[in-house]
Amino acid sequence: xxxxxxxxxxxxxxxxxxxxxxxxxxxxxxxxxxxxxxxxxxxxxxxxxxxxxxxxxxxxxxxxxxxxxxxxxxxxxxxxxxxxxxxxxxxxxxxxxxxxxxxxxxxxxxxxxxxxxxxxxxxxxxxxxxxxxxxxxxxxxxxxxxxxxxxxxxxxxxxxxxxxxxxxxxxxxxxxxxxxxxxxxxxxxxxxxxxxxxxxxxxxxxxxxxxxxxxxxxxxxxxxxxxxxxxxxxxxxxxxxxxxxxxxxxxxxxxxxxxxxxxxxxxxxxxxxxxxxxxxxxxxxxxxxxxxxxxxxxxxxxxxxxxxxxxxxxxxxxxxxxxxxxxxxxxxxxxxxxxxxx
Numbered sequence: 001x002x003x004x005x006x007x008x009x010x011x012x013x014x015x016x017x018x019x020x021x022x023x024x025x026x027x028x029x030x031x032x033x034x035x036x037x038x039x040x041x042x043x044x045x046x047x048x049x050x051x052x053x054x055x056x057x058x059x060x061x062x063x064x065x066x067x068x069x070x071x072x073x074x075x076x077x078x079x080x081x082x083x084x085x086x087x088x089x090x091x092x093x094x095x096x097x098x099x100x101x102x103x104x105x106x107x108x109x110x111x112x113x114x115x116x117x118x119x120x121x122x123x124x125x126x127x128x129x130x131x132x133x134x135x136x137x138x139x140x141x142x143x144x145x146x147x148x149x150x151x152x153x154x155x156x157x158x159x160x161x162x163x164x165x166x167x168x169x170x171x172x173x174x175x176x177x178x179x180x181x182x183x184x185x186x187x188x189x190x191x192x193x194x195x196x197x198x199x200x201x202x203x204x205x206x207x208x209x210x211x212x213x214x215x216x217x218x219x220x221x222x223x224x225x226x227x228x229x230x231x232x233x234x235x236x237x238x239x240x241x242x243x244x245x246x247x248x249x250x251x252x253x254x255x256x257x258x259x260x261x262x263x264x265x266x267x268x269x270x271x272x273x274x275x276x277x278x279x280x281x282x283x284x285x286x287x288x289x290x291x292x293x294x295x296x297x298x299x300x301x302x303x304x305x306x307x308x309x310x311x312x313x314x315x316x317x318x319x320x321x322x323x324x325x326x327x328x329x330x331x332x333x334x335x336x337x338x339x340x341x342x
Contacts, residue, residue, distance in 0.1 A: 057212050057244070067213065067243045068234070075112025081105065081332045082114040088324050089116055097317040099288065102309040104229035105329055106237065109302055121226035122290055122309040125281030126189050128218075128225065130235045130294075133186055133256065135206045136178060136197060137249040142205075147179040149200075157195040164282055164315055165189065167261055170196070186279060187259040213238060229307040232294055236305050239277070240296050254296065265293045265322035266306065270330055274298065282315070289315035293322050302333045 050073040056064040074082065085103055092098035102120040106113040140146045153170045167188035170176055176184070176193070178200070184193035207217045213234045218225050238244040239253050257277035267276055278295035292309040308325050310318045 123283035127281035269327035
């Protein structure tokens with residue numbers, strides 16, 4: 001009888017220990033999970049309470065790659081730069097050289113950004129050649145060897161207006177590889193090369209480039225695509241980050257953009273040997289002219305992206321605006337090198 005009672009007591013003891021451990025494990029696990037979730041949520045905000053906006057790419061079954069991680073609010077450490085750029089814009093507006101401007105600047109060491117009228121929309125003009133470049137390189141990834149395909153230039157592009165900046169153009173009746181046409185399109189902003197590439201481009205993939213980056217899908221039949229400096233910067237940032245194309249093709253794209261021969265805007269105020277990957281675009285009509293440019297400036301230890309979009313009555317006065325904003329920005333980052341960030 002005593003033996004039975006002892007066994008019974010031992011059984012109750014063992015059961016109590018198991019139950020206690022299970023309850024402890026449950027609440028400990030739940031608490032850890034809660035703590036982890038709170039930590040992850042806290043990680044989406046900076047020390048000053050600014051939340052992060054994380055853009056991911058869809059289209060996969062098991063992964064969702066990160067494209068960009070942005071602070072939703074402007075960086076307080078760039079307030080001085082914002083003020084200087086704002087003064088440049090206002091000075092040109094006072095003398096009648098500028099109607100308005102949109103400026104977006106993002107430094108890569110701290111992931112901070114600032115700008116002026118960052119949501120104001122402009123017509124990109126030849127800036128649209130960059131998403132076309134990205135599309136062609138994406139086609140190369142899907143169909144290796146596409147860059148070596150030869151295309152015949154058998155008809156000239158008919159422009160609805162005469163561009164202010166012209167450079168080299170492909171020759172009627174000659175064949176060019178897709179790779180060669182990309183250089184003409186970007187380095188020389190050649191509309192004939194652009195049109196020939198567009199005829200051989202997957203337009204659905206072209207639209208997807210925009211939607212993948214969180215932008216509205218463009219109407220292929222329309223020449224209008226209003227876009228802000230902040231929005232347009234996504235294309236340049238995707239290339240610098242290597243987050244959309246492969247590393248190889250991101251490098252190729254920025255290398256080609258580094259050969260852009262437009263030197264009257266952002267590049268004109270930079271030291272001679274500064275590496276820059278950039279593209280410009282012009283648009284407008286008789287009553288209003290627009291000139292825009294976007295660039296990745298490879299400043300030693302402090303690279304940054306800058307996009308400037310301008311509109312005014314006299315096109316000849318707009319390059320000076322881009323030049324001075326670029327000069328102020330370069331000088332600021334040259335004197336204020338940030339520590340590594342996101």
